[in-house]
Amino acid sequence: MMLMVCWSLKGGMGTTVVAAGLALSSARAGKRPWLLDLDGDLPSVLGVDGAGPGMTDWCSALDGPECEAIEQLATEVSEIRLVGRGMSSWDDVISERMKEMAEYLVGLDQTVVVDAGNLFRSGPPQVLIDPLLAAADRSILVTRACYLALRRVPIQTHRPTEVALTVEPGRALGRADVEQVVGAPVTMRVLTDPAIARAVDSGLLARRTPRVLLRGVGAAS
Numbered sequence: 001m002m003l004m005v006c007w008s009l010k011g012g013m014g015t016t017v018v019a020a021g022l023a024l025s026s027a028r029a030g031k032r033p034w035l036l037d038l039d040g041d042l043p044s045v046l047g048v049d050g051a052g053p054g055m056t057d058w059c060s061a062l063d064g065p066e067c068e069a070i071e072q073l074a075t076e077v078s079e080i081r082l083v084g085r086g087m088s089s090w091d092d093v094i095s096e097r098m099k100e101m102a103e104y105l106v107g108l109d110q111t112v113v114v115d116a117g118n119l120f121r122s123g124p125p126q127v128l129i130d131p132l133l134a135a136a137d138r139s140i141l142v143t144r145a146c147y148l149a150l151r152r153v154p155i156q157t158h159r160p161t162e163v164a165l166t167v168e169p170g171r172a173l174g175r176a177d178v179e180q181v182v183g184a185p186v187t188m189r190v191l192t193d194p195a196i197a198r199a200v201d202s203g204l205l206a207r208r209t210p211r212v213l214l215r216g217v218g219a220a221s
Contacts, residue, residue: 003138007119007129009156010118010120036113036115046205048075048206056088067100098131145173159183162188164188
């Protein structure tokens with residue numbers, strides 16, 4: 001089993017693309033992974049209907065169904081079991097339910113990828129994502145070599161085990177700078193390639209996965 005939680009400290013860092021890429025790479029390796037969307041963009045990126053109940057609904061249901069019921073919320077896409085964000089607000093989520101889900105995911109003998117989104121301002125509150133981060137085999141900070149994002153690292157209570165670096169030309173900072181600030185190795189380098197942007201914009205990332213994305217995450221998936 002492998003629980004991977006992808007998160008960022010600023011919007012636009014590429015968290016959703018990296019999480020999708022890790023799941024797609026795992027699927028190609030025959031692992032049929034789970035992909036949990038806590039941010040809300042994965043269905044659109046993968047070209048499926050994101051309407052309907054999902055993670056927020058399960059986690060906000062007091063005396064609700066057992067964790068196994070999450071399988072009924074999944075949508076199959078390219079050998080990936082995708083569970084969407086859901087229709088409820090994060091304000092309604094019960095922290096104990098989130099802890100139950102984290103324990104359930106740890107017990108699964110399967111690959112699980114979580115897109116936790118931007119923990120600094122959006123996405124699930126940190127008090128709710130803490131159980132998943134604490135249980136994760138791999139806590140992956142997704143970032144560009146961006147000063148505005150990296151300056152937020154010291155104020156985080158959690159530290160990543162590794163970094164997925166979105167590479168773009170013209171940045172003053174590089175890989176070594178990122179590793180020094182974060183205190184974790186860069187294990188993935190995903191290029192800002194037009195092929196990825198086109199696949200994301202058209203919702204075809206699952207059906208026409210750019211090779212540059214698979215190369216970027218493949219060695220670490």
